[in-house]
Amino acid sequence: MSGGRPGDRASRTLLFTGKGGVGKTTVAAATAVRCADAGARTIVLSTDPAHSLADSLDVELGSHPTPVVDGLWGQQLDARERMEESWGDIKGWLADVFEWAGVDGVEAEELALLPGLEEVFGLVDIKGYVDGGEWDVIVVDCAPTAETIRLLSLPDVLRWYMERVFPTSRRLHRAVGPVLSRVTSLPVAGDAVFGSAERFYARLDGVKEILADTERTSVRLVVNPERMVVAEARRTATYLSLFGYGVDAVVANRLLPDGITDPWFDRWKESHAEHLTAIDEGFAPLPVLRADLAGEEVVGLERLRAFGAALYGEQDPATRLHDGSPLRIETRDADVVLLLDLPFADHDELDLGRHADELIVTVGPYRRAIVLPDSLRGRSVTGAKLDAGTLTVTFGAARPPTRRSS
Incomplete structure (x- = not known):
């Protein structure tokens, strides 16, 4: 260097x-x-x-x-x-x-x-x-x-x-x-x-x-x-x-x-x-x-x-x-997936939740609130799996904006 x-x-x-x-x-x-x-x-x-x-x-x-x-x-x-x-x-x-x-x-x-x-x-x-x-x-x-x-x-x-x-x-x-x-x-x-x-x-x-x-x-x-x-x-x-x-x-x-x-x-x-x-x-x-x-x-x-x-x-x-980065976001057809590397994590110690604009990931004694980017805030979680040390969270198509009645 x-x-x-x-x-x-x-x-x-x-x-x-x-x-x-x-x-x-x-x-x-x-x-x-x-x-x-x-x-x-x-x-x-x-x-x-x-x-x-x-x-x-x-x-x-x-x-x-x-x-x-x-x-x-x-x-x-x-x-x-x-x-x-x-x-x-x-x-x-x-x-x-x-x-x-x-x-x-x-x-x-x-x-x-x-x-x-x-x-x-x-x-x-x-x-x-x-x-x-x-x-x-x-x-x-x-x-x-x-x-x-x-x-x-x-x-x-x-x-x-x-x-x-x-x-x-x-x-x-x-x-x-x-x-x-x-x-x-x-x-x-x-x-x-x-x-x-x-x-x-x-x-x-x-x-x-x-x-x-x-x-x-x-x-x-x-x-x-x-x-x-x-x-x-x-x-x-x-x-x-x-x-x-x-x-x-x-x-x-x-x-x-x-x-x-x-x-x-x-x-x-x-x-x-x-x-x-x-x-x-x-x-x-x-x-x-x-x-x-x-x-x-x-x-x-x-x-x-x-x-x-x-x-x-x-x-x-x-x-x-x-x-490489432990947190990545990819587009797959109409879905968007969030990928989080969790090497050696076990299914039994993993918990996943959603609160407003945050994805709550808990592994053993540690909990992280991942603030979702704008592209994911209007989407619902449609699936999640832990495979080969990577947590994949799938977000479905964006929800249409709610119309306000006059």
């Missing part, structure tokens, strides 16, 4: 995630070093609360971009200060409510900080870096998979809340707030709280469009050749597709090298071969990049360079390694 002046072209964002302990930080750091060595202005940042990026790069990193080597900057996000800017008033009100309910002051403060909320504000930095045009490549070492999915699904959930619940809540507050304040000591949310919620939403507005744009953003799953790790990666691929995020590669990390010939490792090598075959077949047509188990800890720029060279070979690590 060649370099260029900031703003010459759209940046690429690479998100690395996987089960805790699979080596995603090493893969992310090695990818960033390789991109920078190729001439791309690159920043690698961590949204994982258990930051290990600085250890991998063997440099001190703070909450702002820190130079690592020519063309490369690193950052370990301290989201608390960003969170306070938009969540402070809400946190204060929630703490007051919990104290009113009898919760101790310290415990009330803790309860007012929703689990995973701080990591969410890492998204704000990603959006800022993409919009700023200063970087060619933005590499993100994400939190482990469960936290990543919650992190990435928040813009969808928050948009739904802000467009439906928030206006109603605010109108209700203006109508009954003064009355409640006279008849009960329950703390009532004021304009400052609602303003804080609006700022919270504004900071994340547009994040989904960036991260779900498969031209600009790719998710890469890091796995080890272990049954539980592969099973979690399969679920992660399904949920990422559900929310519209494009996975363009799988990284099979810590494979036993062919040079290990000790008979003690024979069973391990057989097991790795079996799991690697399952990864190749199960995630097809995604490319599977391979990385052998290193003979020493992969720390520091030189070892990361060697790791990245072995992982990517002649490939440009910043390029999109697999084309």
Whole structure:
């Protein structure tokens, strides 16, 4: 990947995630070093609360971009200060409510900080870096998979809340707030709280469009050749597709090298071969990049360079390694079909519904409201099926406009 002046072209964002302990930080750091060595202005940042990026790069990193080597900057996000800017008033009100309910002051403060909320504000930095045009490549070492999915699904959930619940809540507050304040000591949310919620939403507005744009953003799953790790990666691929995020590669990390010939490792090598075959077949047509188990800890720029060279070979690590979008719309004769890739999804965990102009898709514990484009809003769902990892929803002919009687 060649370099260029900031703003010459759209940046690429690479998100690395996987089960805790699979080596995603090493893969992310090695990818960033390789991109920078190729001439791309690159920043690698961590949204994982258990930051290990600085250890991998063997440099001190703070909450702002820190130079690592020519063309490369690193950052370990301290989201608390960003969170306070938009969540402070809400946190204060929630703490007051919990104290009113009898919760101790310290415990009330803790309860007012929703689990995973701080990591969410890492998204704000990603959006800022993409919009700023200063970087060619933005590499993100994400939190482990469960936290990543919650992190990435928040813009969808928050948009739904802000467009439906928030206006109603605010109108209700203006109508009954003064009355409640006279008849009960329950703390009532004021304009400052609602303003804080609006700022919270504004900071994340547009994040989904960036991260779900498969031209600009790719998710890469890091796995080890272990049954539980592969099973979690399969679920992660399904949920990422559900929310519209494009996975363009799988990284099979810590494979036993062919040079290990000790008979003690024979069973391990057989097991790795079996799991690697399952990864190749199960995630097809995604490319599977391979990385052998290193003979020493992969720390520091030189070892990361060697790791990245072995992982990517002649490939440009910043390029999109697999084309395709998890959500597509096609016309078939008089019908229009919506196609949503849900790899590894099971019929028993899938539920589909329609509410006004939204298609509600639920897979296991995750639910997404897909806002239908104008071309589908006037059509009724006439069929749906899940086949070979793709959900196909068929919309029949458009309904004629309803005539109003004079």
